[in-house]
Amino acid sequence: MDVDELRSFLAVAEELHFRRAAExxxxxxxxxxxxxxxxxxELGTVLFERSTxxxxxxxxxxxxxxxxxxxxxxxxxxxxxxxAADGGEVGLVRIAFAGVSTHRLVARxxxxxxxxxxxxxxxxSSQNFAQPAMKRLVQGDTDLALGRWDVIPxxxxxxxxxxxxxVVALPATHSLAAARRAAIAQFADECFVSLPPHEGAVLPxxxxxxxxxxxxxxxxxxxxxxxxxxxxxxxxxxGCHLTLASVAQNVxxxxxxxxALDETTPDVDLRVAWRREDANPALHAVLSVVSGFGDDVAxx
Numbered sequence: 001m002d003v004d005e006l007r008s009f010l011a012v013a014e015e016l017h018f019r020r021a022a023e024x025x026x027x028x029x030x031x032x033x034x035x036x037x038x039x040x041x042e043l044g045t046v047l048f049e050r051s052t053x054x055x056x057x058x059x060x061x062x063x064x065x066x067x068x069x070x071x072x073x074x075x076x077x078x079x080x081x082x083x084a085a086d087g088g089e090v091g092l093v094r095i096a097f098a099g100v101s102t103h104r105l106v107a108r109x110x111x112x113x114x115x116x117x118x119x120x121x122x123x124x125s126s127q128n129f130a131q132p133a134m135k136r137l138v139q140g141d142t143d144l145a146l147g148r149w150d151v152i153p154x155x156x157x158x159x160x161x162x163x164x165x166x167v168v169a170l171p172a173t174h175s176l177a178a179a180r181r182a183a184i185a186q187f188a189d190e191c192f193v194s195l196p197p198h199e200g201a202v203l204p205x206x207x208x209x210x211x212x213x214x215x216x217x218x219x220x221x222x223x224x225x226x227x228x229x230x231x232x233x234x235x236x237x238x239g240c241h242l243t244l245a246s247v248a249q250n251v252x253x254x255x256x257x258x259x260a261l262d263e264t265t266p267d268v269d270l271r272v273a274w275r276r277e278d279a280n281p282a283l284h285a286v287l288s289v290v291s292g293f294g295d296d297v298a299x300x
């Protein structure tokens with residue numbers, strides 16, 4: 001018993017006339033009659049009482065009508081589900097993101113996807129730093145990664161979703177707290193709180209690079225495990241902290257102020273990354289949403 005047989009059966013059951021049923025199915029009457037006979041042989045029963053003047057359902061035929069409709073409805077649901085998946089309307093997309101500066105964008109992404117693509121489920125995973133997020137992506141443990149990387153693996157594609165810039169977080173009591181901008185040389189004698197200088201860590205690298213260009217080595221008096229801790233240490237006047245303009249937008253501590261830097265370095269823009277060969281339609285639907293955020297600029 002297959003779907004075409006059930007579809008033919010229901011057409012005859014509804015019309016109780018083989019010619020009209022054939023016209024409804026856009027087939028010739030003889031093949032339709034053969035299909036019904038084949039179905040009856042498979043079921044071992046007679047489904048219709050036929051005469052020269054009428055066609056009636058037998059008790060077996062009556063019993064088959066409901067289940068046949070359920071099967072065809074299930075087939076239509078299955079076809080719709082496949083079309084939705086192919087069109088990126090449903091599916092699961094795993095997203096790994098790193099750092100305080102990504103939180104607002106991730107929240108915005110979740111809101112837009114829920115509104116525009118309600119059939120897509122987002123599985124969110126927060127990382128302290130960008131490099132672990134990239135590692136998860138390369139290993140296939142996530143579908144999208146949001147972070148800042150100076151090096152992108154060969155089999156990974158990436159694009160900027162938010163422009164960003166460097167700022168220095170200062171205690172509100174600092175002599176430069178009222179300044180809108182400052183030069184890195186003005187911090188040559190300051191104590192710094194830094195994030196761990198692990199491989200691929202963008203901010204420790206930029207601090208080292210900026211100091212080197214002005215002929216000094218930043219005095220790192222404390223290494224913090226994450227940005228929140230680093231800013232808490234700044235608030236406690238342990239030292240200054242080189243961070244991002246997008247981080248400043250998410251901080252409400254009145255004891256911490258942010259001063260933009262005059263100097264430029266290799267960019268610190270936020271990127272979205274994905275495996276180049278990943279053909280998941282839901283992933284590309286989410287990417288199209290993220291790409292729409294590409295004109296965002298932090299700290300401008």
